[in-house]
Amino acid sequence: MGRMRKLLIPGVDKKLLVKDAVKLMPDLTRRRFITGGASFGALTLLTGCDVIDSSSAETMLAKISKFNDAVQAWMFNPNTLAPTFPESAITKPFPFNAYYDLDDAPEIDGKDWKLEVRGLVENKEPWTLEELYKLPQVKQVTRHICVEGWSAIGSWTGAPLRDFLQLVGADTRAKYVWFQCADKDGYNSPLDMATALHPQTQMTFKFADEILPRAYGYPMKIRVPTKLGFKNPKYVISMEVTNDYKGGYWEDQGYNSFSGS
Amino acid sequence: MSSLAVSNEHAASASTGRVIQPGWVRIVHWINAVAMILMIMSGWQIYNASPLFNFTFSRSITLGGWLGGALLWHFAAMWLLMVNGLVYLVLGFVTGRFRRKLLPITPGGVISDTKAALSFKLSHDDLTKYNYVQKLLYAGIIIVGVFIVLSGLSIWKPVQLQWLTALFGGYDAARYVHFICMALIVAFLVVHVALAVLVPKSLRAMIIGR
Structure with a gap:
């Protein structure tokens, strides 16, 4: 968790990122991506929570991602091979x-x-x-x-x-x-x-x-x-x-x- | 509750009390509106990570902030979209609404109603009956909705659902299908919202039912 925190603090990791990563993630602080969604009122609609309470949306998305892990593990067929090509x-x-x-x-x-x-x-x-x-x-x-x-x-x-x-x-x-x-x-x-x-x-x-x-x-x-x-x-x-x-x-x-x- | 609303729809008391949009239609409509907006805005952010065309979407109209955030939103809202969409399809067939409201669609009817619409002569007196342009667009957007979900699944699971991905012509082709479906839905949305604003009683019917 400590390492994760380090990654989230703005400024610390930016100098470690080269331009490719910066292009993809202009802002590493996860708070920011949540407020991006919050500003649209989507959070209020989805969670009924205070829009400013971004951590509740973060928690909700993390929970659904865990649920998606379980769904994918269930969908995974150990005998299904990835397509091969010439x-x-x-x-x-x-x-x-x-x-x-x-x-x-x-x-x-x-x-x-x-x-x-x-x-x-x-x-x-x-x-x-x-x-x-x-x-x-x-x-x-x-x-x-x-x-x-x-x-x-x-x-x-x-x-x-x-x-x-x-x-x-x-x-x-x-x-x-x-x-x-x-x-x-x-x-x-x-x-x-x-x-x-x-x-x-x-x-x-x-x-x-x-x-x-x-x-x-x-x-x-x-x-x-x-x-x-x-x-x-x-x-x-x-x-x-x-x-x-x-x-x-x-x-x-x-x-x-x-x-x- | 919904069966009551459906039977109300049939009631011929043509005056004020008549339900134009039954409760279940209104509920799935607005859930779909939220789900679609979340999917489209997060989808634009995902697109930006590896654009198919020579443009990207402004970050001000995307959701998620970065690829990882957008993916979280996209794969969360997809459940809302899919479950709600399934409920809509099942109820649409079971209640007979699709057959009653959307069929038949005749080329002659579409042409004459398009002409009437373009010359602002199309009547909106009876909102319970869709004109041929509406029938075509509403039936068409349901099919686009089915395609965007199926192409999305084939991008998400190109190994486990490889038969589906193959139907779309492979992984890369499925991405284009997914994008084109999004573009059609956005185009529909623009016309749909514009017309709802032009005929406000249709918007009211979708909110309070009558």
Whole structure:
């Protein structure tokens, strides 16, 4: 919660945001977006509450977003595969997208990097990139859909996450796999277990048959074709199997947490 | 209560006591008005994050402040819009209102009533009967309403509801369908509100029923 507060205080985070994020979120204070709605009298109509009492609208929207998480979890069919496409459909160039410029993307030395595995797993040994590359890999050509609305088709190759979870003896009855990343400001994101076990959810090491470039998350990204793009973390440094909802970089700022496609 | 209102609608006592818009129609109409405005204004903010055309909507007429806020509003108001819309469709068919008020729509009737409307000769003496232009627009906007919900669902769930997304020609095409439906609804809204102001007793009927 402390981190969330920090993000909400105007002025503090603005200098951390590059122009892309600023364009999307001209004002990070959530109060402001609520008053934007309040000024239209919509809140009074919807909640019957005092228009100035913006926190009640915030609470209402957060509750409905939680309800939408439950609806989407119910709609999620573990056997429904995301549509796949021929290689000719791949979007070129595939867009780089983050809340910072490419110049600020993490520069990770693959020789030093290790994937930490924590939480409800039997084997907590960290994994080197060399070890991970030896896992059986599969390729998928699927559509990446951004929360902003645009989409792009890409080719990702890597190890199915469910195979890896099995390999490390993860308790797959746990609720989440929580990923932490090397992005500036510490990107992280929770993934519900049902989605983590989906056959197309992948620990990705290659894009378009080449070692994952820095722009797309070297050395490892999690490709989840049944989720919006921000639920596909890049530059992953650790995963934790947990029953606790630990929040996420965008989720804490208001993006719907399930965000399933 | 609504069945009483419906039977009142039939009552031929053509004078003052006659209910023009039954209670259930008035309730779903105004809930729909709120839901539509919330959906359109938050939708414009969402559009701004990744515009389909060479323009964006002024922030002064959008809802949510930023993409995340707009999405929260959009995915909250969608329940209001969908549940209310379903109630409207079910009652519209079950009570026979759609058949009685909106049918038949004949090309000849539409053409002559359009001509009459454009020369300000269209009569509004009996508000219980829609003219052919009204029939066409009201029936048409119901269909647009169905399409905007279905295209919205196919943008929201292009994997789980991929058969629906495919019907719209894929994810990207569904975004355009969703936008065009919004534009049609906004165009309808402009005409609808303008005419309600020109014929104030129609607005009164939608508020107090008569």
